[in-house]
Amino acid sequence: xxxxxxxxxxxxxxxxxxxxxxxxxxxxxxxxxxxxxxxxxxxxxxxxxxxxxxxxxxxxxxxxxxxxxxxxxxxxxxxxxxxxxxxxxxxxxxxxxxxxxxxxxxxxxxxxxxxxxxxxxxxxxxxxxxxxxxxxxxxxxxxxxxxxxxxxxxxxxxxxxxxxxxxxxxxxxxxxxxxxxxxxxxxxxxxxxxxxxxxxxxxxxxxxxxxxxxxxxxxxxxxxxxxxxxxxxxxxxxx
Amino acid sequence: xxxxxxxxxxxxxxxxxxxxxxxxxxxxxxxxxxxxxxxxxxxxxxxxxxxxxxxxxxxxxxxxxxxxxxxxxxxxxxxxxxxxxxxxxxxxxxxxxxxxxxxxxxxxxxxxxxxxxxxxxxxxxxxxxxxxxxxxxxxxxxxxxxxxxxxxxxxxxxxxxxxxxxxxxxxxxxxxxxxxxxxxxxxxxxxxxxxxxxxxxxxxxxxxxxxxxxxxxxxxxxxxxxxxxxxxxxxxxxx
DNA sequence: CCGCTTGTGTTCGCTATCGCACAGTGAGCT
DNA sequence: AGCTCACTGTGCGATAGCGAACACAAGCGG
Numbered sequence: 001x002x003x004x005x006x007x008x009x010x011x012x013x014x015x016x017x018x019x020x021x022x023x024x025x026x027x028x029x030x031x032x033x034x035x036x037x038x039x040x041x042x043x044x045x046x047x048x049x050x051x052x053x054x055x056x057x058x059x060x061x062x063x064x065x066x067x068x069x070x071x072x073x074x075x076x077x078x079x080x081x082x083x084x085x086x087x088x089x090x091x092x093x094x095x096x097x098x099x100x101x102x103x104x105x106x107x108x109x110x111x112x113x114x115x116x117x118x119x120x121x122x123x124x125x126x127x128x129x130x131x132x133x134x135x136x137x138x139x140x141x142x143x144x145x146x147x148x149x150x151x152x153x154x155x156x157x158x159x160x161x162x163x164x165x166x167x168x169x170x171x172x173x174x175x176x177x178x179x180x181x182x183x184x185x186x187x188x189x190x191x192x193x194x195x196x197x198x199x200x201x202x203x204x205x206x207x208x209x210x211x212x213x214x215x216x217x218x219x220x221x222x223x224x225x226x227x228x229x230x231x232x233x234x235x236x237x238x239x
Numbered sequence: 240x241x242x243x244x245x246x247x248x249x250x251x252x253x254x255x256x257x258x259x260x261x262x263x264x265x266x267x268x269x270x271x272x273x274x275x276x277x278x279x280x281x282x283x284x285x286x287x288x289x290x291x292x293x294x295x296x297x298x299x300x301x302x303x304x305x306x307x308x309x310x311x312x313x314x315x316x317x318x319x320x321x322x323x324x325x326x327x328x329x330x331x332x333x334x335x336x337x338x339x340x341x342x343x344x345x346x347x348x349x350x351x352x353x354x355x356x357x358x359x360x361x362x363x364x365x366x367x368x369x370x371x372x373x374x375x376x377x378x379x380x381x382x383x384x385x386x387x388x389x390x391x392x393x394x395x396x397x398x399x400x401x402x403x404x405x406x407x408x409x410x411x412x413x414x415x416x417x418x419x420x421x422x423x424x425x426x427x428x429x430x431x432x433x434x435x436x437x438x439x440x441x442x443x444x445x446x447x448x449x450x451x452x453x454x455x456x457x458x459x460x461x462x463x464x465x466x467x468x469x470x471x472x473x474x475x476x477x478x
Numbered sequence: 479c480c481g482c483t484t485g486t487g488t489t490c491g492c493t494a495t496c497g498c499a500c501a502g503t504g505a506g507c508t
Numbered sequence: 509a510g511c512t513c514a515c516t517g518t519g520c521g522a523t524a525g526c527g528a529a530c531a532c533a534a535g536c537g538g
Contacts, residue, residue, distance in 0.1 A: 061380040064459055069383045071376040086369040087362055088471050092463055093376055118357040123326055130325040133372060137310040137332055140379035141300040144308045144419040147524075171485060180383040182526060187486060203485055203534060220303055224331055232327050386494075410515060421496060426516060442504060442515055 007104045010051040011077040011233060012124055020120045028104045033097040039080050040095035048105040049081030055101030056162045058178055060094045069180035072135045075162025077233060082129050084108045085115040099163060127232045134228040142221040148181050152189045153218035155179060160208055168206045246343045249290040250316040250472060251363055259359045267343045272336040274408065278319050279334035287344040288320030294340030295401045297417055299333045308419035311374045314401025316472060321368050323347045324354040338402060366471045373467040381460040387420050391428045392457035394418060399447055407445045
């Protein structure tokens with residue numbers, strides 16, 4: 001079991017001043033998220049919002065023919081369920097657990113109450129939303145202009161940044177679904193990375209052995225997103 | 240010259256209750272936006288926000304090598320400059336006028352003041368932002384999975400929805416920049432549409448002659464976005 | 479230990495799109 | 509009227525990614 005105040009491992013909760021946190025603390029509920037679990041279905045209202053701790057959640061756009069693409073990824077730095085406070089209540093996208101782990105959840109109504117107090121929580125969540133927006137925008141560009149190789153690097157780095165270890169539990173098939181490409185394309189790209197000694201993988205387990213090497217290969221999209229998250233959240237000035 | 244209260248042709252301003260509007264009305268300034276004009280540069284703070292009336296603004300992600308992709312489009316239904324109230328102040332993307340026309344602008348600080356009163360304006364802008372988010376997400380998917388043909392249809396319909404007439408002043412070269420594809424690709428796709436009798440174009444002027452035909456060819460992305468805008472804004476229930 | 483399921487590697491032909499080069503052609507300017 | 513330049517059409521070869529098919533291999537349950 002993890003120590004108390006574990007929820008501060010979520011960046012948003014940790015950035016919140018004590019006073020504001022006090023309203024929420026009694027209602028934060030620790031839950032386990034399992035690989036593949038869906039936190040939000042297209043068009044369905046969420047009962048809770050989730051603050052991941054060591055889990056990762058993918059936001060996916062699923063099309064009529066079943067093809068999907070990840071439009072953003074949420075980890076310890078964020079929250080799943082922004083449509084609740086944004087006012088739309090639902091979104092057309094799905095939220096699926098991409099890496100199992102813990103998260104804290106909170107009843108949607110409680111989050112809304114806190115949000116509409118128009119205090120620190122509101123400002124924080126809006127800045128986070130803007131960061132998420134940047135991630136989506138950059139994903140759109142990356143989908144258009146960059147090779148599967150580069151996108152795989154971006155995806156690995158984005159995941160790595162949200163994980164406590166350097167190992168991902170993830171099959172090539174699933175990565176392909178996220179990136180919206182063929183599984184064979186991922187096999188090929190991952191093969192290149194392995195040959196180059198940057199990663200080693202093995203039936204659903206990918207270990208990054210040379211992070212700098214990945215950073216050297218990745219397209220600019222990764223850095224743009226990372227810089228924006230840093231700017232908007234790490235340098236967050238409470239009030 | 241357009242009639243007074245012209246600014247109500249912007250959906251956001253028109254949805255605002257009179258009381259709230261009263262704060263802003265004296266400060267709304269009508270401006271002309273010219274084709275290609277930039278309203279916002281990457282990383283630069285905007286002095287004003289813009290509420291388009293009959294103009295269209297594209298939000299573009301520009302990469303280091305100069306290649307670009309449109310990530311969303313804003314017309315009479317929206318506002319340019321969401322980063323001001325979202326708290327980030329800047330974005331990594333550019334906002335470029337895609338179709339000349341009028342807009343009302345408002346000093347950034349005034350908008351922020353109104354936003355942080357946490358009244359109707361805030362709720363409205365947040366719902367709009369969520370709609371914008373959906374547009375970006377769907378653009379990302381569309382970039383990944385759909386053909387240039389389909390994307391051109393989507394782009395034409397999105398533009399058409401924001402224009403008072405059925406004619407766009409737009410070269411194939413510019414459309415290519417928006418979609419992030421080659422100019423030749425647009426020439427070819429546009430040729431098909433013309434042959435099919437859906438559009439007729441002529442040196443920078445595109446006229447849509449059969450809108451239903453476009454809707455029959457477009458991918459689902461258009462409908463998803465449109466439905467979400469309708470849901471979030473047209474059915475907007477003030478408070 | 480066997481056999482099944484799941485994950486990975488590889489091949490082949492196909493298509494959309496790219497990058498480039500160059501040829502028309504219309505609109506507006508002088 | 510004639511020029512010029514921006515816009516459009518077209519035709520290459522090159523290539524990345526697709527779709528389908530199949531072989532292999534590793535872990536798992538019985």
